Amino acid sequence: MPKVEHQNSSTVLTDDELRTLDAHWRAANYLSAGQIYLMANPLLREPLLPEHIKPRLLGHWGTSPGLNLVHTHLNRVIKARGIDALCIWGPGHGGPSVLANSWLEGSYSETYPDVGRDGAGMERLFRQFSFPGGVPSHVAPETPGSIHEGGELGYSLSHAYGAALDNPNLLVACVIGDGEAETGPLAASWHSNKFLDPVHDGAVLPILHLNGYKIANPTVLSRLPEHELDELLRGYGHSPIHVSGDDPATVHRAMALAMDDALDRIAALQQSAREDGVAERSHWPVIVLRTPKGWTGPAEVDGVPVEGTWRAHQVPLAGVRENPEHLRQLEAWLRSYHPEELFDAEGRPVADALACVPEGARRLGASPHANGGLLLRDLPVPSLDRFAVPVDKPGTTLHEPTRVLGDLLEKVMEATSARRDFRVVGPDETASNRLQAVFDASGKAWQAQQLPVDEHLDRHGRVMEILSEHTCQGWLEGYLLTGRHGLFSCYEAFVHIVDSMVNQHIKWLKTSRQLPWRAPIASLNYLLTSHVWRQDHNGFSHQDPGFVDHVLNKSPEVVRVYLPPDANTLLSVADHALHSRDYVNVIVAGKQPCFDWLSLDQARAHCARGAGIWEWAGTENGGEPDVVLACAGDVPTQEVLAAAQLLRRHLPDLAVRVVNVVDMARLMPREEHPHGTSDFEYDGLFTEDKPVIFAYHGYPWLIHRLAYRRTGHKNLHVRGYKESGTTTTPFDMVVRNDLDRYRLVMDVIDRVPGLAVRAAAVRQRMEDTRRRHHDWIRIHGTDLPEVADWTWSG
Structure with a gap:
């Protein structure tokens, strides 16, 4: 019954x-x-x-x-x-x-x-x-x-x-x-x-x-x-x-x-x-x-x-x-x-x-909430000029990029306080990821018991934290699909928990873009921080940069991956992502103090290009380079610039070009991705026949996969994370993975014709410094002074 x-x-x-x-x-x-x-x-x-x-x-x-x-x-x-x-x-x-x-x-x-x-x-x-x-x-x-x-x-x-x-x-x-x-x-x-x-x-x-x-x-x-x-x-x-x-x-x-x-x-x-x-x-x-x-x-x-x-x-x-x-x-x-x-x-x-x-x-089949783009309003993102950090000279000042972004997000949260159509979600990490400024505009949603020691809990809050990446992802997908905006902030290593969920969302977007009756929705925006190179409290268990690989396997008309190297480029990329429609945007940026390389205007131009030559960092002086130092990601960028500075000091006659990549799809052929480059453009950046030493944030084979059809691929040598991690000093992490400045200089010497003999003493000095680093950190627990106190002086 x-x-x-x-x-x-x-x-x-x-x-x-x-x-x-x-x-x-x-x-x-x-x-x-x-x-x-x-x-x-x-x-x-x-x-x-x-x-x-x-x-x-x-x-x-x-x-x-x-x-x-x-x-x-x-x-x-x-x-x-x-x-x-x-x-x-x-x-x-x-x-x-x-x-x-x-x-x-x-x-x-x-x-x-x-x-x-x-x-x-x-x-x-x-x-x-x-x-x-x-x-x-x-x-x-x-x-x-x-x-x-x-x-x-x-x-x-x-x-x-x-x-x-x-x-x-x-x-x-x-x-x-x-x-x-x-x-x-x-x-x-x-x-x-x-x-x-x-x-x-x-x-x-x-x-x-x-x-x-x-x-x-x-x-x-x-x-x-x-x-x-x-x-x-x-x-x-x-x-x-x-x-x-x-x-x-x-x-x-x-x-x-x-x-x-x-x-x-x-x-x-x-x-x-x-x-x-x-x-x-x-x-x-x-x-x-x-x-x-x-x-x-x-x-x-x-x-x-x-x-x-x-x-x-x-x-x-x-x-x-x-x-x-x-x-x-x-x-x-x-x-x-x-x-x-x-x-x-x-x-x-x-x-x-x-x-x-x-x-x-x-009727359930006609609800506008099931076609959220019909209800979507433009997000009121304030001018970036209010939040940009001043950069009079590259590489001399430091800021925490995600903290700078947090100031922008706080104003977005404030501007949407009445209309309530923007949320920040994440697994217990908003403050850890340096986004705590948003709490000035909205507390954390919470309907359960509150204690006097609690902070920022708010029955009406629009910041959402639960230690379930699945739930965060599901909340944000439902929110976006019904016509609102949001950002998912997560530790880089653990965003993998939603690999399968983002698969489904990307498939949904790919199909819905082909249906004229489905209006575009706000993009699903990931901010991945507390990343592989700075896991000071946690170590190997928290070191995995592979989400980028996963996403770049998916529908190219939907996915975008950005690795801004400093605070102003992060602002520019975030502004673009928050205004975009029908994408999955993955932004990888550090929360630790990071050198400021570009002014806001320079950052906007650089991000619009997606990849470009930093003339101020190289020594080619308008001529043809002998070697290209390429980088993608904040820590690899710093190591490449430090390597460029070492080369300028020790091998002043070497013509070095520095290329920074923000938009990872720029490495792909144009016919494979809307943001890809033609062979002509790619060769203009990386040359057809010169050695390219590429310092990359994640697993190095991704760069090879993206660039395997290029003319100069045989000259491409990539350094990145190779599963060597632990709780150690920041610089030791890059040394352990052969991404450090000294290793990069050695790579240049090993790959530029004629340098192996001519620069043998320089190479030996680099190797000696790496050994000295090994001994130093085990005695002092901190990085070498010349690393810890380094600034750009090109």
């Missing part, structure tokens, strides 16, 4: 309401199954034949009936209460369901006019599903009303909370599959309710859909005793409402009661916070929905049970074209929904099937 706890007994469906809700649900179930199986005869106006069946049966039926039930009942409460809502479909492989409901409500045909809401359009809807040239089987960017790619599980709830932040009038329903509920990212995201401000944010209604099975195994939460599951959800800070059963009529009544109960509670919680000033943390409702997997599908196939088992996960009847009994079962299954009652002679949905559907932008 179905069951509802905490139900509002005044909410009772009439017979007419029950009939129309069931009509909508049956129509959605029919359309969902039809997409998996049919390529012709969509309304079963003739007996089903093998040629009506798709040659390849792809898709997921098991979760679809439950998703259809949720969609149907969300429609009812949205229409009855006149609310704005968005739904995140965690079991995104239930794509047939979301497509079916979008087609039923009309938003699909409005988006894709060639798929009309009639019999011909239904045939196109069916045929295109998981078909060459059609649409994916998962909920995807092509799906109206979606902001959540269903290909990978675990991110639905954090996306939902991101969408609700600073959207006070929005209800975000989130269907969580019981397989998805087993993932680490989902488990951590239950804690998002401790960060949701009931005054300024919307509400999230999690709907935990327990149908019992994953692909081939039972699910953990579905096998917990109900009291144990309740204790878990209450421990997370939710109040559970249970709905369970397999009889459609009684489940409809129970689900209506549960939805009204949940929304009544949400309204009361918001009213108490907004009107009565209640400050205690709210315990938000969660609906636990238990229905059979593959509900209303074949009960048994080939003598084994299917409905209510793992066998219903994908395609319950697999051999329909070849097996007459399977074809008979499929026809009986599809006809059990009585399509003749649900669609008229032209194949249009009848009035009963549409009675619960809201109108206009309140």
Whole structure:
């Protein structure tokens, strides 16, 4: 028997309401199954034949009936209460369901006019599903009303909370599959309710859909005793409402009661916070929905049970074209929904099937919040001149680049204090990453207990910290996809935790850029700091610069990677990133004191070029260089300039060119990346035949991969991080990885023709200094004085 706890007994469906809700649900179930199986005869106006069946049966039926039930009942409460809502479909492989409901409500045909809401359009809807040239089987960017790619599980709830932040009038329903509920990212995201401000944010209604099975195994939460599951959800800070059963009529009544109960509670919680000033943390409702997997599908196939088992996960009847009994079962299954009652002679949905559907932008497939670029406003970034550091002479003053950026972000936070559409997220590292100036404009979002020793906690704050990179990523993605702006600040080594999540977001952006109806959204901006070369407190465990490699493998029209060498270039790059659309921008910058190389005007010009010659640092004097010293990253830049200075002192006749790279894509061919350079441009910077000694922030083979097709690649020698790390002095880190200035000078001598003999004494002096460094730090615990006190004096 179905069951509802905490139900509002005044909410009772009439017979007419029950009939129309069931009509909508049956129509959605029919359309969902039809997409998996049919390529012709969509309304079963003739007996089903093998040629009506798709040659390849792809898709997921098991979760679809439950998703259809949720969609149907969300429609009812949205229409009855006149609310704005968005739904995140965690079991995104239930794509047939979301497509079916979008087609039923009309938003699909409005988006894709060639798929009309009639019999011909239904045939196109069916045929295109998981078909060459059609649409994916998962909920995807092509799906109206979606902001959540269903290909990978675990991110639905954090996306939902991101969408609700600073959207006070929005209800975000989130269907969580019981397989998805087993993932680490989902488990951590239950804690998002401790960060949701009931005054300024919307509400999230999690709907935990327990149908019992994953692909081939039972699910953990579905096998917990109900009291144990309740204790878990209450421990997370939710109040559970249970709905369970397999009889459609009684489940409809129970689900209506549960939805009204949940929304009544949400309204009361918001009213108490907004009107009565209640400050205690709210315990938000969660609906636990238990229905059979593959509900209303074949009960048994080939003598084994299917409905209510793992066998219903994908395609319950697999051999329909070849097996007459399977074809008979499929026809009986599809006809059990009585399509003749649900669609008229032209194949249009009848009035009963549409009675619960809201109108206009309140339809889930037409919500502007699911096409966030429609709501996006330009970010008010103040002029950089207010924040730039003065640079009268390169390499003589030092600033902490991220601290300088923090001053800019504080003003952005301040400028958006009324409109509330900018957030900074990160795993407990805002102050550690020197961005604490933002706390002058906004505290840290926090709804849980506060103690007198706490600092910067604020029930209405817009800085968000939780020690779960997955949750930070999910929050920010949901926030951006619904039309807002933000920045993710993270230790460089641990941003790898979201490798898979950024994959999905990049795929989403790549696809959405090809859909003219999806408006561009604000870019996903990463600031990676506390980087590999300065891990004074932590050492080897915190040293991994490989996120750049990961991102540069992805769609070139979407990804951008910047390595600004000082404070002013960081300001310039950040300004560009914050104004950009539809990109994933990765910015790697240090938080430790760093030399100032360029004035703001010089930084702007240099960043616009992406890579350029620093004439003031070299000795080519307008002629042809003997060697090119190239660098990307703040620490490599300092080591290259120190090496250039040593070469100027010890080998004054050597013509040295210094090239700094800010935009890593500039190393790629133009045909491979929009920011790439032609061979002519590349050779102009690096020459065709001169040795190039490249000091790079990360793993050296990335530079070889980006430049392998260039004429001068055989002359390219790259120094970078090679997994030699520990807790040691800053300079010892570069020595351990052969990135130090003395090693670079030795590389020049080894690779410039004629220097091996002529400069043998210089090379020996460099090697001796490296040995002296080794002994010095083990006695004194600090770097050599000539390194620690070094400044540029070219």
